[in-house]
Each structure stands twice: as structure tokens, then as C-alpha cells.
Amino acid sequence: MPTPLGNLRDVTLRALEVLRACDLIVAEDTRVTRRLLSAYGIAGKTLWSYREQNAAAVTPAILERAAGSSVAVVSDAGTPGISDPGRDLIRAARAAGVAVDVLPGPVAFVCAAVLSGFELEGLVFGGFVPRTAGAREAILRTALGRSAASAFYESPRRILTTLEVLQKLAPNAHLFLARELTKLHEQQILGTPENVRCALEQPVRGEIVLVIEGSALEREHLGTVDLEARVDALLEAGLSVAGVAKRLANEGAGERAEVYALAAARKRARGASER
Ligand code: SAM
Numbered sequence: 001m002p003t004p005l006g007n008l009r010d011v012t013l014r015a016l017e018v019l020r021a022c023d024l025i026v027a028e029d030t031r032v033t034r035r036l037l038s039a040y041g042i043a044g045k046t047l048w049s050y051r052e053q054n055a056a057a058v059t060p061a062i063l064e065r066a067a068g069s070s071v072a073v074v075s076d077a078g079t080p081g082i083s084d085p086g087r088d089l090i091r092a093a094r095a096a097g098v099a100v101d102v103l104p105g106p107v108a109f110v111c112a113a114v115l116s117g118f119e120l121e122g123l124v125f126g127g128f129v130p131r132t133a134g135a136r137e138a139i140l141r142t143a144l145g146r147s148a149a150s151a152f153y154e155s156p157r158r159i160l161t162t163l164e165v166l167q168k169l170a171p172n173a174h175l176f177l178a179r180e181l182t183k184l185h186e187q188q189i190l191g192t193p194e195n196v197r198c199a200l201e202q203p204v205r206g207e208i209v210l211v212i213e214g215s216a217l218e219r220e221h222l223g224t225v226d227l228e229a230r231v232d233a234l235l236e237a238g239l240s241v242a243g244v245a246k247r248l249a250n251e252g253a254g255e256r257a258e259v260y261a262l263a264a265a266r267k268r269a270r271g272a273s274e275r
Contacts, residue, residue, distance in 0.1 A: 001072055002079045002105020005207075006183035008039045015103055016040055023069035026050045026062055028085055032076045052085055059092050066098045077207070079107050083127050083153055108181060109151040112209035115188060116176035119214060122148030129154050129162050129210070137165055144170045144216040151211045156204040160197060166212070167193035170220045174213035180206040227253055231263045232270070241267055 001018055004010035019025065020042055027033035030047040037045060050058055050073070065071055073080050073089060079102075080086030093100045109125050126143060129152045130136045140162070143150035154162055159177075166173055170193075177196050179187040185206065189199045230253065234244045245260035253259060 001074055001103040002107075003033070003036055003074050003077060005077050005106045005108050005111065005181050006186075008036060010106055010182060011036065011040070012103065012105055015105060016042075018070075018072050018103065019045070019074075021070065022072040024048060024062075024065050024071045026071055026073045026089070028075040028080070033074055036074075050085055050089065055085055055088055059089060062089065063093060063096045063098055066093060067096070077106075077108070079105055082107050082109070082125075106182075108178075108207065108209050109153065109211075111181050112176065112178035113149065113151050113211050115178055116149070116190070116211040116213070118149045118174070118176065118211060120149060122146075122214070124148055124150045126150050126152045128152065129158065131158065136162065137169070140165055140212075141169055143212045144173060144220075146214055147218075148214045149211055150214075151209060154208045154210050156206055156208060159200070159204055159208055159210070162210065163193045163197045163200075167197070170216045172220055172223055173216035174219075176211040176213075178209045178211075179204075181209070227259070227262065228266065231259070231266050235263065235267055235270065 001015050002012070003015065019037065019040070023046070025033060025045050025047045027047050027049060028051055030049050033047060037043070048058060048062065050062065062071060073086060075084040075086060078084075081090060090100050113120055113123055124143070124146060126139060130139055143152075144166070166175065172192055175189075175191065175193060175196050177187075177189045177200070179185075179200075183206070185201075187201060189196045191199070227248070230248060231244055234247060235241075239247065241260060241263040244263040245256050248254065248259045249256035254262075
């Protein structure tokens with residue numbers, strides 16, 4: 001069953017009813033759940049810890065209790081089974097013939113995706129961004145190449161690296177970063193990887209969801225094609241390579257040195273085709 005992402009008032013009436021009535025609460029971190037229970041005056045409950053590390057060991061005892069009484073499963077925030085323990089317990093319960101039910105409630109990536117304003121048809125949830133450099137880059141490259149948006153969970157310790165990789169792969173990608181949703185220091189940032197990096201409060205703290213708008217690489221390619229066309233038009237109009245670089249950089253089309261290199265290459269190509 002779901003619990004709030006931060007703001008304790010985001011608990012549903014039904015979730016409170018279940019917490020009050022159940023015989024056992026299985027919690028990812030019993031201290032976090034006790035805070036929620038105490039905020040709503042729910043006392044005298046039995047809590048068992050269920051984490052990735054002890055899941056296999058405690059599952060048989062949980063299923064035994066669930067066979068004869070009602071057991072509520074909660075994670076630290078949001079809905080159990082979404083990038084946190086829960087899924088294996090549901091599968092084990094089904095396999096053991098124990099009935100399972102779900103209560104609808106908050107999920108961090110859904111809230112962030114909705115806030116992004118991006119087209120969400122076909123949205124892909126990628127879980128946590130991988131920690132290792134190769135896997136991280138591969139996953140981000142795939143997300144950038146998708147036509148649909150992708151949402152990821154990310155740690156405050158690694159978000160700057162992830163943004164650097166995105167900047168390298170697709171500097172014009174449209175991103176939305178939601179930090180500390182529903183909490184006192186909530187931050188929402190919309191923009192390119194560079195915009196998001198600069199706007200992030202540092203040192204980076206808290207819980208983060210990163211949403212990448214779909215078709216990022218396609219747009220990057222279209223941007224290049226468009227820039228090439230503008231460079232060609234200005235060269236055709238008689239501007240020098242330096243003049244083209246200055247003009248387009250002033251218009252915000254790119255870094256002056258990069259536009260210069262592109263204009264020089266286009267001029268060479270035009271010269272070759274005219275010979
Ligand atoms: N089960 C949760 C759900 O339904 O969203 C997610 C659990 S996962 C272990 C925790 C991650 O969710 C965090 O590292 C962060 O990426 C994201 N998250 C959780 N709460 C958040 C919040 N208030 N604001 C932004 N992201 C949040």
C-alpha cells in the first residue's frame with residue numbers, strides 16, 4: 001500500500017483505515033513508518049522489517065501471517081514494488097495462494113512526469129540510472145533515442161555526472177528534474193542538461209526524479225541540419241566564415257568556435273563541389 005512521498009497529508013483515507021485495522025505492518029524501514037503512524041495517532045501496531053537484505057529470510061514468516069490475518073506492506077515512500085522491495089513478496093504470496101490487493105497512491109516518477117508537461121504517451125520508467133559509467137551512458141543514449149519520454153530515479157551524489165553525460169550526448173535535450181517533491185525544499189527545473197545543472201541547488205541533496213523528453217536525438221539532428229542550412233545561406237549571401245560564426249553565435253545558434261568550424265567545413269565542401 002502507498003505512503004506519502006514527503007508530505008504526510010498525502011496519505012489516503014483508505015491507507016489509514018488499512019494501517020489501523022491490519023494485524024501486521026511489513027515496512028522497509030520501521031522508523032519511517034512509525035513516524036507516519038504516530039502522525040495519525042495509530043499506536044500499538046506490530047511492525048516487521050522487510051528490506052532487500054532480509055527479504056528471503058522473512059518472506060516465509062510473512063506469508064504464514066498473511067494466510068490467517070491481514071498484513072499491510074509499505075515502503076519508505078510512494079508505492080512498494082516501484083524501485084523498492086515489494087515485488088518479490090507479491091510473487092511469493094501469489095505462488096503460496098495468499099490473496100494480494102493494492103491501494104492506489106503516490107508514485108514519484110508519475111508525479112514528476114505529469115509536472116514535466118512532456119508528451120507522456122508511451123512513457124518509459126527506467127528505474128534508477130545505473131551507477132557504472134558504461135551502463136549509465138548506454139541507458140541514457142537509449143532514452144535520448146526514444147520517441148517517448150523516459151523517467152529515471154537518480155541519487156543526489158550522481159545526478160551531476162548524469163547531467164554531464166546528457167550534455168555530451170545531446171546538449172539540446174529537454175529535461176525536467178523534480179527534487180524533493182511535496183517537501184519543504186521542493187525544486188522543479190525544466191531545460192537543457194546545462195540549464196538543469198546550473199539551476200540545481202548545490203551541494204545537491206534529497207530525492208530526485210529526472211524526466212527526458214522524447215525524440216531528443218532526433219531534435220539534435222534536426223538542429224544540426226537547420227544550422228547547416230543557415231550557415232549555407234549566409235555563405236551564399238557573401239559572409240566570410242568568421243562573419244557567419246559571429247552572426248550565428250550572437251543569435252544563440254551555438255558556440256562561436258563550433259559555428260566557425262562548421263562554416264569552414266561547409267565552405268570547403270561548397271568549394272569542392274563547385275570545382
Ligand atoms: N516506491 C517509490 C515510488 O513509488 O516512487 C520509489 C522508491 S525508490 C527506492 C526511491 C527513489 O524515488 C528516490 O531515490 C527518488 O529518486 C524517488 N523519490 C522518492 N521520493 C521522492 C520525492 N519526494 N521527490 C523526488 N523523488 C522522489
